[in-house]
Amino acid sequence: MxxxxxxxxGWTNGVMDLPQDLLQNMPRITLIGNKELYIENHRGVLHFSSEQLTLALVKGSLVITGKELVIRNILGQELAVEGIIGEIRYIESEEHS
Amino acid sequence: MKEPPMSSLRGFVTLHVTGPQVEKFINAVTGAGIVIWDVRPAGSGVSLKLLLDDFFTLRPLLKKTGCRMHVSGRHGVPFMAARMWKRKFFTIGLFLFGVSLLLLSSMIWSIKIEGNEHIASEDILAAAHQEGIYPYQWIWRLDEPDKLARELTARLPGITWIGLERTGTSITIQVVEAEQPETKPLLSKRHLISRTDAVVTEIYAEQGRPVVARNSRVKKGDILISGILGDEENAQYVVAKGDVKGLVWHEYNIAVPLKTTGSSYTGERKDRTYLVLGKWAIQLWGYGKSTFEKSRTLTEHDPLVWRSLELPLGWMTEKELEVKETTDTRTPEAAQQAGMEQAKKDILARYGMDSVIKSQKILHEKKENGKVYMKVLFEVEERIAEELPIVNNRGE
Structure with missing residues (x-):
């Protein structure tokens, strides 16, 4: 870039007030209670077990910890996680992407 | 979206994928545009579901990521079809069952007719048959019930209204008959004559001309009420009707035994039960001989019946009932009484219940061989009229 x-x-963003995920390839994370989690715009699965799910993002990674985690469906850059979600941690690292 | 649309129709498989880098495999799969769902960690790997169409494109991805897979479940129509193809005849049977159930339930099985008193059910059934209503007829070939009822009414005389109702596979034909005037029996012109020698005690002519008077003596065959009115030249013939009673003498020879024997059940019984198979009977219960001195055996056979068909299979029960024989000795007076009673009953039965016994006389009585012999004369007032048709043969 x-x-x-x-x-x-940055200028168009400021002028037109567009959502960040569209413009800067940021993930959009939707959490419903602690049961369901929707992540759009991710860049693949790094680690998956029933306690932890690590997703790659454009910049950095997302670590989701919980219990009985299940990927309900995964389709291109969208992903839905089900289970008891305990913690979502955003690890930003410029050099990863 | 949980799974792709119509996934059960397209068929999907459950895979168990193991390998050092399962995540890599998942990324590769999603990167190739393959939809997977229900990804859950299981054992050392993950289990996931994907469409059958995508299954065959997995091989290169597996090789690339170094994973191994194991199919743990097959779901959906394609797999079911394959299973059914393996069991063709079972499938055909299933299909035939469905078809036959459908066909048999769209057929008329029974026709019930209600409300008819004078018109024979067979006639109504025959008319219905001409309208197309008969057992084993397809229901879809029947007309509208209203129309059928109207045409049935037109076909059957003496009917005011017909209702037709179909419930499932049975048809009920409700009939209301027209009121018919009562038909009187046709009578031919006749005289009333005497049946026997008698003395007239009562004469009442409803129609016709009484010929005899009370207390007159008539012989067998004498005309009591004449059916000819008028004189010889202007004669009119009518049906003679009326009531004539007369005194008649009956002589009875009665023999009554002094000793009577009778048998009665003591109440003791022994039952035997058999299973009947064709010509053979297998005893099931009630083995052993009875200890009865005298007995009577009642055999009851009830075969299994299906509709009107008797099956060669059923039960037979034998009841052995103990019998006690009793002998009674009567006095001559009692025997005489019994004989008289019997004779009176015989008179009433023979000459009508409204006969009245005016007097009775024992003419002769003797005792011989353990029996009482009697000769009795009864004087009975009874109906003596008998019909005699008038035959016209004036042409000669």
Whole structure:
């Protein structure tokens, strides 16, 4: 991404008030209680067990810990998790992506 | 969205994937645009579901990621079809059962007729048959009930209304008959004559001309009430009707035994039960001989019946009832009484219940061989009229 491009993007974002996930490839995370979790715009599964699910993002990764985690469906860049979700941690690392 | 639309129709499999990098496999699968769902950790790997169509594209992905898979469940129509194909005849039977159930339930099985008193059910059934209502007829070939009822009414005379109702596979035909005037029996012109020699005690002519008077003596065959009115030239013939009673003498020879024997059940019994198979009977219960001195055996056979068909299979019960024989000795007076009673009953039965015994006389009585012999004369007032048709043969 060039500098001009990034600035243009920041400017259009400021002017048009568009959602960040569309413009900057950020994930949109929807949590329903502690039962269901929808993540859009992820970049793949890094680790999956019934206690922990780690997802790759454009920048960094997302660590979801809980109990009896099940990926209800996974389709392209969307993912739905079911189970008892205890903790969602966002690890930002510039160099990962 | 939990799973792709119509996944059970398209068929899906449950896979168990193991390997060092299961996550990589999941990423590869989603990257290839394959939809997977219900991914849950199981054992050392994960179990997941995917469509049957996508299953065959998995192989290169598995090789690339170094995972192994094991199919643990097959669901959906394609797999069911394959299973059914393996058991063709079972499937055909299932199908035939459905078809036959459908066909048999769209058939008329029974026709009931209600409310008819004078018109024979057979006639109504025959008319219904012409309208197309008969057992084993397809229901879809029947007309509307209203129309059928109207045409049935037109076909059957003497009927005011017909209602037709179909419930399931049975049809009820409700009939209301027209009121018919009572038909009187046709009588031919006749005289009333005497049946026997008698003395007239009462004569009442409803129609016709009484010929005899009270207390007159008549012989057998004499005309009591004549059916000819008028004189010889202007004669009119009518049906003679009326009531004539007369005194008649009956002589009875009665023999009554002094000793009577009778038998009665003591109440003791022994039952035997058999199972009947065709010509053979297998005893089930009641083994052993009875200790009765005298007995009577009643055999009851009830075979299994299906509709009107008697099956060669059923029960037979034998009841052995103990019998006690009793002998009674009567006095001559009692025997005489019994004989008279019997004779009176005989008179009433023979000459009508309204006969009255005016007097009785024992003419002769003797005792011989343990029996009482009697000769009795009864004087009875009874109906003596008998019909005699008038035969016209004036042409000769």
């Amino acid at each position: 060039t500098r001009i491009g990034r600035r243009l993007r």
